[in-house]
Amino acid sequence: MTDLAVAPCITIEGASKIFGSAGGPIRALESVDLVLENGEFVALLGPSGCGKSTLLRAIAGLEPLSGGRISVRGAPVREPPAGLGMVFQRDVLLDWRSILDNVLLAAEFEGRPRRELVGRARALLDRFGLGRFADRHPWELSGGMRQRAAICRALLCEPSILLMDEPFGALDALTRDDLNLELARIHQEGRRTVVFVTHSIGEAVHLADRVAVMSPAPGRVVEEIVVDLPRPRSLAVRETPAFAAHVAHIRELFTRLGIVRGQA
Amino acid sequence: MSERGQGGEALGTLAVLAALLVAWEIAVALLAPPPILLPAPSAILAELAAAPSYFGRHALFTLGTTLAGFALSVVLGVALAVATIASRLADRLVTTLLVVTNSLPKVALAPLFVIWMGTGAAPKIAIAVMLAIVSIVADVAHGLRSVDPDALALARVHRASPWAVLWKVRFPNALPALFVGMKVAVSFALVGAIVGEFVAGSMGLGHVILVAQGQFETVRVFAALTVLGVLGTALFGLLELAERLVLPWHVSQRIGRKA
Numbered sequence: 001m002t003d004l005a006v007a008p009c010i011t012i013e014g015a016s017k018i019f020g021s022a023g024g025p026i027r028a029l030e031s032v033d034l035v036l037e038n039g040e041f042v043a044l045l046g047p048s049g050c051g052k053s054t055l056l057r058a059i060a061g062l063e064p065l066s067g068g069r070i071s072v073r074g075a076p077v078r079e080p081p082a083g084l085g086m087v088f089q090r091d092v093l094l095d096w097r098s099i100l101d102n103v104l105l106a107a108e109f110e111g112r113p114r115r116e117l118v119g120r121a122r123a124l125l126d127r128f129g130l131g132r133f134a135d136r137h138p139w140e141l142s143g144g145m146r147q148r149a150a151i152c153r154a155l156l157c158e159p160s161i162l163l164m165d166e167p168f169g170a171l172d173a174l175t176r177d178d179l180n181l182e183l184a185r186i187h188q189e190g191r192r193t194v195v196f197v198t199h200s201i202g203e204a205v206h207l208a209d210r211v212a213v214m215s216p217a218p219g220r221v222v223e224e225i226v227v228d229l230p231r232p233r234s235l236a237v238r239e240t241p242a243f244a245a246h247v248a249h250i251r252e253l254f255t256r257l258g259i260v261r262g263q264a
Numbered sequence: 265m266s267e268r269g270q271g272g273e274a275l276g277t278l279a280v281l282a283a284l285l286v287a288w289e290i291a292v293a294l295l296a297p298p299p300i301l302l303p304a305p306s307a308i309l310a311e312l313a314a315a316p317s318y319f320g321r322h323a324l325f326t327l328g329t330t331l332a333g334f335a336l337s338v339v340l341g342v343a344l345a346v347a348t349i350a351s352r353l354a355d356r357l358v359t360t361l362l363v364v365t366n367s368l369p370k371v372a373l374a375p376l377f378v379i380w381m382g383t384g385a386a387p388k389i390a391i392a393v394m395l396a397i398v399s400i401v402a403d404v405a406h407g408l409r410s411v412d413p414d415a416l417a418l419a420r421v422h423r424a425s426p427w428a429v430l431w432k433v434r435f436p437n438a439l440p441a442l443f444v445g446m447k448v449a450v451s452f453a454l455v456g457a458i459v460g461e462f463v464a465g466s467m468g469l470g471h472v473i474l475v476a477q478g479q480f481e482t483v484r485v486f487a488a489l490t491v492l493g494v495l496g497t498a499l500f501g502l503l504e505l506a507e508r509l510v511l512p513w514h515v516s517q518r519i520g521r522k523a
Contacts, residue, residue, distance in 0.1 A: 062417050079420075086421045092414045096436045096513045108432060109422035137513055148427070 009161065010036040010059060014068035016218075017054050018128060018182075021201040027218035028054045031068065034212055034221055039191040043211045044179065045156075045206035049258045050195045051219025053165050059195060060163050066194040067249050072161070081115035099149050100125065106156040117151040117156060124152040128182065144175035151179075153157030155186070155250040162194045168203070169255060177235055180206060188232060199252075205246045206233060215257050224252060286362065303483040307413040311487040323491045326457050329385050330499070333392025334453040338446060341400025345438075346430065348405045362398055370394050371459050378464040388460030388468070395456040396449035403445030407438025442512045443507040450499045458492070469495075 036042050044052040044263040059070055060190040072081040085106075093102045100121055103144075107117040120255060125131050128148040138146055147167060164183075168176045184207055185196055186208040198204050204211045211225045212248035227246055229237055238241055254260040299307065318344040318442045323343055347354040370391065375480045376388035424513055461470025469488045476484035511517050 057417070060417075064421060080423055082423065086418065088418070090412045090414060092412060094415065094420055094433070094436065095515075096439075096511075105418075106422050106431065109419050109423070109424035109428055111428070139513070149505055161420075220335050252513065 007123075007166065009038045009040070009073060010034075010053070010195070011057070011071045012068070013070075014067050015055065015058060015070055016067040017051065017063065018059065018066045029058075029065075030218035030220050032214075032219065032221055033137075034224070036193055038193055041187050041194040041196065041209045042209060043196045043198055044214060045201065045204040045211050046214030046219065047216055047254075048199060050214045050216050052214050054216075055219065056165050056195060056197050067246065079159075082159040083157075085154035085157070085162045086225060087147075087154045087162070087164045089166040089169050091138070091146040093146055093149060095138055095154075098135050098137055099130060099141065101150055102138065103152045103156055104217075106153050110157055112157070116219055119158055124155055127148070128152055137165035144171055144179065144232060147171060147175075147179065148182075151183075155190075160192060162192050164194065164196045166197050166199070169198070169238055169245045171258055176203075181235065183207060184233060185230070201250050202238060203249050205243060205250070211246075211250065213253055218257060222257065225250065265462045267456050281390065299411055300480055300482050301422045303486055305429070307483050307491055311483045312490065318488060319469075319472070321487070322467060322469050322472050324493070325385070325471045325497060326461065327380075327495060329388040329457040329468065330392060330450075331497075332385070333456055334446075334450050334499075336389065337396035337400055337449055337453065341397045341445070341449075342404055342442070344397075344401045345404035345408055348401070349408045351402045356385065358401065362401060365394060366398055370456070374459050374463040377460070382519065383464040383466070385465075385467075387510055388457045388465070391460045392453040392456030395452040395459075399452065400445040402440070403441040403448075406432045407441030411437050411507075440516065441512055443503065447500060447503050447507075450503060451496060452494050454492070457477045510513040 001251070012032055012034040015029055015032040016027070021024045032051075032055060034042075044055060046052045054063055058065055059072070059077065059078045063202060065080075066175070070077045077083065083223070093099075094105065097105065098261075100118075103121040104114050104117060105126065107114060107121075122134060124136050128151065130145060130148055130152070133141060133145065133149075140151055141149070147170075168179050170228075171179065180203060183196075186192070196204070196207060203225055208227055211227060212221045213223045213225065214220065215222045225246065229240070229242055229246075275426060289305050304309075346353050348358050357363070373394070374387070374391055377390050381387040381390060408430075415433050416429065424432075452463060457468065458470040458473075461468035462474055465471055469492050471489040473485050476482075476488065508517055
């Protein structure tokens with residue numbers, strides 16, 4: 001037990017991924033090394049197509065690596081490890097299920113009786129302001145509400161690791177801010193390990209303990225930036241010089257990598 | 265579609281039908297063709313009214329074989345469709361089998377079924393199944409396959425069993441396609457039943473038509489056709505109603521109901 005508590009949550013060593021395609025092999029990841037401690041919030045930040053989603057899917061056991069290895073809690077990942085929650089860019093709510101039943105889907109997939117988790121599902125919905133919509137269907141809700149329900153679904157079975165693949169990418173700026181704050185609160189309370197894929201520098205700096213900046217394909221982690229801003233971080237933290245310094249640093253990095261052209 | 269829109273549409277259809285019947289009646293009265301060629305609608309109605317139990321008995325037989333054939337093709341068709349997604353080998357087998365049976369004119373196989381199964385209900389049901397099953401398998405297999413890949417990823421992340429994926433994701437996802445397939449299949453099952461009755465036997469509306477044709481009782485042929493038309497429309501309508509009850513969540517059912 002002590003070993004488990006001390007061991008890193010996720011270890012990525014020399015991870016590489018090559019996709020075969022009609023136009024020849026595509027190198028998506030190239031010797032990625034990254035270690036995530038328990039309870040840490042790490043953002044994978046990079047331009048689209050840099051392999052950050054592939055890396056996230058590899059951690060989830062959804063995508064086999066071409067080389068290198070990933071361990072979760074000390075065990076090599078071959079199939080999805082236990083205790084995961086995942087949020088996708090789209091909410092992936094099933095149209096034929098009510099919001100409550102969509103949240104409970106996670107329990108049903110894991111073979112746990114619904115009765116056990118109905119109370120928790122309702123509590124989660126309440127907390128995300130969806131209590132009144134438990135019996136509605138996904139198509140009756142706005143995009144932001146739908147994504148909130150998807151987060152409830154990911155949290156239902158108390159995952160120790162939360163994997164998020166650009167979860168707020170399709171939302172408007174206001175909803176996005178709101179959900180960023182909500183996510184930060186969840187992380188504060190639950191002490192879950194969170195891997196958060198994003199291409200928004202501001203979002204990464206605002207949320208993460210550490211930002212792993214990835215290069216364009218083939219994806220590598222070019223720099224890890226520790227974000228030492230105090231928590232809890234309100235939206236106002238974005239106006240502070242420390243925040244601006246982090247953002248400027250990463251933007252400069254992107255310019256050097258040729259991702260952002262023009263002024264540094 | 266709103267309730268009112270649907271009601272209006274049904275009313276419109278009825279009005280068009282009534283107008284056609286009136287035109288037919290007037291044309292027959294004015295042109296007076298020999299009844300052996302074209303009887304008036306009123307004569308057809310009188311024929312039906314004169315022997316309701318006769319038409320009822322035969323219609324019931326046709327309805328029975330149609331429903332049996334339809335039900336069997338839904339059950340077998342769904343099972344085969346599930347098999348096609350469960351294994352590549354089953355997929356090959358089923359697809360090949362369907363392509364082969366589909367390329368044969370199944371009407372030509374009807375006499376063979378009579379040799380094998382006799383002149384009772386069995387060969388009619390078998391022909392109905394052969395005609396109806398193709399659209400069920402094709403549509404359901406398509407529905408089972410076209411699942412959001414992220415939904416499958418979600419199931420894997422939560423370590424769902426294949427059974428749970430089939431039952432909770434793939435099957436509900438295929439329900440709209442199943443209804444599309446069933447609406448086609450029910451008409452085909454009716455055709456299959458009639459074809460079976462044409463070939464052999466002494467029951468069913470197909471048999472009525474065949475016998476009446478032999479005796480040049482054109483009115484009776486039209487009367488049987490009328491019953492067939494009503495049967496086919498009613499079966500289709502029942503499926504549409506079931507679809508609306510079962511799939512309130514599907515896009516095709518939501519149009520105009522909710523912004």
